[in-house]
Amino acid sequence: MTTRAARGVTLARRAAWRRARVSLALLGPTLLFAPPAAMALSMEAAPLAAQCAPLAGAMLPARLIALPTRGVHIDSATMIPATASGNQSGEFCRITGSIKAVETSTPDIHFDLNLPVRWNGRALQLGGGGYDGVVVSGLGVMPFSPVHAPLAEGYATFGDDSGHTGNSAFAEFGLVNEAVINFGYAHLKKTHDAVLALIERVYGRPPEKMYFAGGSTGGREGYTVIQRFADDYDGVIANSPALNFSGVRLLGVALGHAEYGVPGGYVPPALLERVYQRTLEMCDKLDGVADGIVSDVEGCRRHEQEIIDSLRCPADAATAPLANDDACLTEPQIATLLVLRDGLALPYPLAWNANRYTGYNVLEGTRLTGVLGLAHDPVRLPSPTFRANGYLFTQGDSYLRYFITQDATFNSINFDLLHPGHYQRQLFALSQTIGALDTNLARYIARGGKLITLQGLADEVISPNQTIAYHDALIARYGSDKVDSFMRLYMVPGYQHGNGVFIPSVDLLSALDNWVTHGVSPETLTATDIAAPTNGRTRPLCRYPMFPRYLGKGNVNHASSFTCVEP
Structure with a gap:
């Protein structure tokens, strides 16, 4: 493209942005979002700060969400400066929203979305825990990860409350049919679609990679998105998954x-x-x-x-x-x-x-x-x-x-x-x-999706043997070579459900991203123990069915003194 032509395109885009700003001012909080292509054109040249605050009060139309809703209300949109108290993730736009249920008697799905100024082109949806009735903020570090929070690494992060409030055992929302469907699977797709529209609106393009990460209930959610919404995700970390919920x-x-x-x-x-x-x-x-x-x-x-x-x-x-x-x-x-x-x-x-x-x-x-x-x-x-x-x-x-x-x-x-x-x-x-036992992962495999699962062999909440049984069922269906091409299963000795005599810390997100982006499949990893009495010792994180055996010499607190062996 010639310099003159490029200048013409730039001027056209600036004019489009000015028209969008005028429209935004006229429509105010009842703004309906434009289709993604139009958004990309009108917002591409605009800085993040100029786009963040005006989103507050906006409405996303129901047609942008693949499952039934009454649209999405943006409850707040605020730029969080890098100097804000407790913020270690750099400057970002923090958005909160409510996805309106079909039935007015059903609770909304509330979500949080964090959009970093220095975006790495990737998005990470985070799963919840228990009955998942608390909004997942996406601000903290990854479970099992010693590195910075994904937001600080440049990921757009988001999570939700699965469509109800409260995380106790007394799950009264079970009496509300639409809330049960939301908790089972629908909140994942609804939140994904709402956030995808917002990301395209703000950055002018969709994420290059979309990942999901969660444990326990969030682990079940990770397998759920693979089974139900395979086209939406490039990689999933699903730890200690409650696959067989019933x-x-x-x-x-x-x-x-x-x-x-x-x-x-x-x-x-x-x-x-x-x-x-x-x-x-x-x-x-x-x-x-x-x-x-x-x-x-x-x-x-x-x-x-x-x-x-x-x-x-x-x-x-x-x-x-x-x-x-x-x-x-x-x-x-x-x-x-x-x-x-x-x-x-x-x-x-x-x-x-x-x-x-x-x-x-x-x-x-x-x-x-x-x-x-x-x-x-x-x-x-x-x-x-x-x-x-x-x-x-x-x-x-x-x-x-x-x-x-x-x-x-x-x-x-x-x-x-x-x-x-x-x-x-x-x-x-x-x-x-509410379950994720379907072994038909053909669509996810075909599109090159990757999956990492980590679980404790001493888990007292989710049976480690149920997770192994699902892995074995995949091998029975596809063969070990095919399963190895897209899945890694790490069973951790001594680890329970968030506690135990060995609590692993390992950078699974980098391992997943490296696998998806560069084709470098993870093999034996090194886990650092963060259990208080033994904090800092390391062990090999062995691929199932292997486990770490002491070599007979060397420091017993160093992973290098162990090797992965078959049972």
Whole structure:
């Protein structure tokens, strides 16, 4: 293009921008967004600061969102200076918005969007946790990541509250059908589409790469976007994913039946701790070093019966009251632990033909005494709580009350999991709405999408074996070479659900971006432990099914002293 022609194009774009500013002033807070192409032309030359504040009060029309809404209201738009208190991400435009539900009685989806002045051309959607009823700000660092916040790295970051307020176990929004659909999957697409329109409006072009990252509920959301909205994402980090949402809730109910529906089934924390310590005695050294971590989980599994027998009460004391809570395991208490170990098998299928929830590594180094573990109270409260009655049972109880029976007074101890009667249809429908077990990832694979999943082998909330089972199902469908071409699974010994004797810190976002952008597939990574007692030690982060084994020499706190081996 000649200099004169280029100057003409520039002048035309400036004129278009001036016309857009006039239109903005005339329309004020009721402004409807122009189509993306027109926005790119009118906003391309404008600085970010000039575009940020005028967005407040604007409306995005419903036609820009692929799923049904009544449009999007921009609640606020403010430039945050680099010098603002607590801001370590440089200057950015912070936008908050509300995506209007179809039914006026359904809560809006609230979202936050952060647009950096120094944009790297990428966008990152962040998932929530639990029942996801708190807006994900996108301002902090990535989970498991020691580096700067993605916003500081130049990513446009965003997240939402999934369409309701409140993150407790008492998920009353389960009574509202549209809110359940939003929580299950729709909020992800609605927020994505709203934010994409805003990014194109402000920067004049769409992101070069769109990523998603989350853990637990956010991990399920990561698999959900791959399965439902494959065309929207280039890469996903989905950690500790609640893939089989209905399955884990129903297993929680089964666990409650064993703890509170069977006389003597309650296992006190002191006895749970003894079980944990016994597993360390038997299995800690199987990886070559006593470091408080059970790394060789498969090897430890071969000692399960020995561990149980060593803690079993004598036959003449098996049903008698115990002098000490941590004296030994009675048969009902062993049965409770085996419910958690063996998981749940159903005589009927849920969505994607799922009829079981795979059990936990109860006897392989999982500590069940924390706030996310088993019950601390031998009596079931009328409204169970995490600490008193255990995380899994409390969540399962509320799921039955608010989502399945839609009766807040329902007693889950009376629910027949194997013969749910007329509730079976609701169980199936919800498992399809809130779940991510579909193994048909052909569209995501074909477009070159990448996936990284990290999870603790000692996770007490989301069964690590359920995540492994999904990975194995992908291999059964596509073959190991195809799965290796787009997926990395890292199972971390000693790591639980946000806690544990080893809490990994590793830069997964850079690994994902390097894979997507440059084709450099991640292999063995190095994780730094951020658990307080052992902060700073490192271990190899091995690709499943490998685990780190001590070489027999060298500093046991250095990853270089370990190698990844097959079980």
